[in-house]
Amino acid sequence: MPGKRSPVRRPTMRDIADRAGVSQSAVSFALNGRPGVSEITRDRVRRVAEELGWRPSTAARALSGEGAATVGLVLARPAHTLGVDSFFLQLVSGIQEVLAERHLGLLFQIGHDVHEECAVYRRWWAEHRVDGVLVVDPCRDDPRPGLLDELGLPAVVIGGAPDERHPGLSAVWADDAGAMASVVDELYALGHRRIVHIAGLPDLAHTRRRIRTLRAEAERLGLSEVQSVPTDYSDTAGAAVTRRVLGGTAPPTAIVYDNDVMAVAGVAAAAELGFSVPADVSVVSWEDSALCRMVKPWLSALSRDSVEFGRTAARALLALLDGGPAETVRVPVPGLIARGSTGVMRPGRGT
Amino acid sequence: MPGKRSPVRRPTMRDIADRAGVSQSAVSFALNGRPGVSEITRDRVRRVAEELGWRPSTAARALSGEGAATVGLVLARPAHTLGVDSFFLQLVSGIQEVLAERHLGLLFQIGHDVHEECAVYRRWWAEHRVDGVLVVDPCRDDPRPGLLDELGLPAVVIGGAPDERHPGLSAVWADDAGAMASVVDELYALGHRRIVHIAGLPDLAHTRRRIRTLRAEAERLGLSEVQSVPTDYSDTAGAAVTRRVLGGTAPPTAIVYDNDVMAVAGVAAAAELGFSVPADVSVVSWEDSALCRMVKPWLSALSRDSVEFGRTAARALLALLDGGPAETVRVPVPGLIARGSTGVMRPGRGT
Structure with missing residues (x-):
């Protein structure tokens, strides 16, 4: 035709x-x-x-006070760190699933930083474009909760611990501190005393929780050679920091990476320096994905259900839109899946 | 406070x-x-x-006939194939950049298949929710162009060759056929005669263009041991097909993978079988990403600018929304970046 x-x-x-x-x-x-x-x-x-x-036309519904039938999500991260990131697509997939049941749309925008993100919220709000927003990557001195409170725009902070200064916002989060403590305990039990945490963006709330917990656990266990090194999440940074710490005088016997991309790049960098995994250095990836099973040995990883995380966040926002009170939902602590990359510290390596 | x-x-x-x-x-x-x-x-x-x-409120603007100031994008792929896919985030990032200049929102939805996608278009259209849509993954017997034509919803098909049956739709595409021909020529020049193409989803238009071209080039060059094997793009499938073809009686001396994830998984599977890259088998990844530089040797890859592809598609849609005629835009053919995974066929391997 x-x-x-x-x-x-x-x-x-x-x-x-x-x-x-x-x-x-x-x-x-x-x-x-x-x-x-x-x-x-x-x-x-x-x-x-x-x-x-x-x-009914969405526009007519919005003017009659029934809302825009749309939820907003802004992703403000340096573009190159989004390259190989499976977390966000899975999160969005879970969010979608719940929104679709109510025929709500997801208005999506990629920004450069939280200030640009704030400008987007102001515009969406002024234009009645969204009924509420899902906020990701809560960070230090975060201007977003205050702005959203001020605008009265219903919001759920994903990954944020409860914040008493903004009781109008809901939060959905996992206990990163508990997960970090269990990883350190596991590595300690395997004999590791020199542990390096190759962390993500240093201003993000969950990075800060992990760094604080590592420090506290190290003090509790009397470990003086434990440190966190923040990065931008990229494979380049993961490899560079791995080379630096393994090339030092007292190299770590275990490394915890804040994402799968850095862990895989780190294992390759370690191999170049002649370090064998796990004989010379144990490796844990904080994120389980297909990547962790593409290298030899397969990487031990902290596994979380990111699709379910997205569903939970969307449900929390729907509850707010339905007029419910703000709430804080805690999702299960990520569990450590022990695979081939973690092992007992080899005698002599820790001295 | x-x-x-x-x-x-x-x-x-x-x-x-x-x-x-x-x-x-x-x-x-x-x-x-x-x-x-x-x-x-x-x-x-x-x-x-x-x-x-x-x-102005978006709703008021929509009722006054000025449009919803929103563009729609549905992604309908099996969820597990989205896991480690950098292409879509980069595409969306480029789309966003152009839409943001005009303060247009991107309404995003993940679906299961093209039929669900059609239902979403019908709902968006009926509710005046979007001014136009960007269609990805054009496929065989695709019901979407016909529906969008029927609804009169401005649309740009991303990755679709021009279709004279739907002159109202714009298309933005790369010449996959040309890229496949250049890869085959390059491998042929290196001495390879037995080539396997581990392809993506068999119904997608670009997969079909690549398969057709491989067959035509093989005929032209008189190569009888050349084949395409379609998959679901997953690392599991990439590894499984690699094992199968390398385990056969006349294993290929070169493999072209339709994405980076399969290529990386394939290299690992080849190593398990004792095949060294590129000495025993050359490998090309049809997509360049950080993944290709995380394995040893680094993978030769077809590189395209997916962010720019997104920008081009968004600009084509804006031109339609501004009342311009439908057009077909051809973006540059992906170029082969030769790295360590492709080499001259070793004497004796091809016999």
């Missing part, structure tokens, strides 16, 4: 009225759930509307 | 009228670019509106 057909026309309330044999105002009353029409008429109008594929 | 502040109020046309000392209708005329006010008043009103941070 060559050529362009003329576009079909959207069904209107008038079409429904004609087909159902009632007045346009009866159709309006029926479809908006207002009194003034009989139950029989209401049923007939709804059936005809369904047959015709009629839907 | 503990406690929740009361939300600030959005500035209205009345606020602008008060501050500017003019009537509300003068404000309306001035801001909507209609005649009836002097240039001096228009300038003053615009200045005051800017000072107050006023913006």
